[in-house]
Amino acid sequence: MIEDPEGLIAFLRKIEIISRTHHISLDLSGVQSLTTDAVAALLATIQNEPSLTGTKVQGNHPLADAARERLIDSGFYCHVRSVQPEATPAKGRMIERQSKKVEPLTARDLIHLVNAALYGDSRRCRAAYRVLIECMNNTHNHASGRHGDRETWWATVYADVQRGRACYTFLDTGVGIFRSVRIGKLRKLFKFAGIQDDGTILRDILHGKVQSSTG
DSSP, rough: OOSSSHHHHHHHHHHHHHHHOOOEEETTOOOOOOOOHHHHHHHHHHHHHHHHOOOOOEOOOOOSSHHHHHHTTTTTGGSSSSSOOOOOOOOSEEEEOOOOOOOOOHHHHHHHHHHHHHHHSSSOHHHHHHHHHHHHHHHHHHHHTTTOOEEEEEEEEETTTTTTEEEEEEOOOOOHHHGGGTTHHHHHHHHHOOOOOOOHHHHHHHSSSSOOTOO
16 A cells, blocks of 8 residues: 555455456465555455445465465454464454444554564553554544444554564545545635645645644
């Protein structure tokens, strides 16, 4: 998602469209490079769209050792039926929830898991905790296209021991910021000012030119 966003998004979009009317067989055997954010996005896609249409998605794993190990260690196989062992991986975990509430214990558990894998002991990380809580809160408030609906979010963590990094992914299957109920009025103000491009609006939001509810 980070290294090739356009390619991955096009790939996931293709899965969404085809799975509406057909079963899918994913051939991952030739994958050489795999990141945990891509694994999380793939899992969210194959669990979301096919579940609505009744179609099935099946596949194999990469033949390349590094990519195959990354897929197994990410926690992917804990959420799909597979011949792979379903024991909870030591390096990573994926958690699926509906955005009914913020879950401090979920954030804490992900942080403790990855720190134990990296440093040998469970420890807190307040910065990561704040970000995860903010992501949960944003999904609760903005992911739904209608008031009262709840969207599914995925929170994942992976201990990249070789780089000494904790890799977090947080994503939801909601409508996106520009179809969110709460962003509608802000979008109208931008268009009234002559700004029509969503990319420009999003850039201004991320650069802090438009204040969020938390400042």
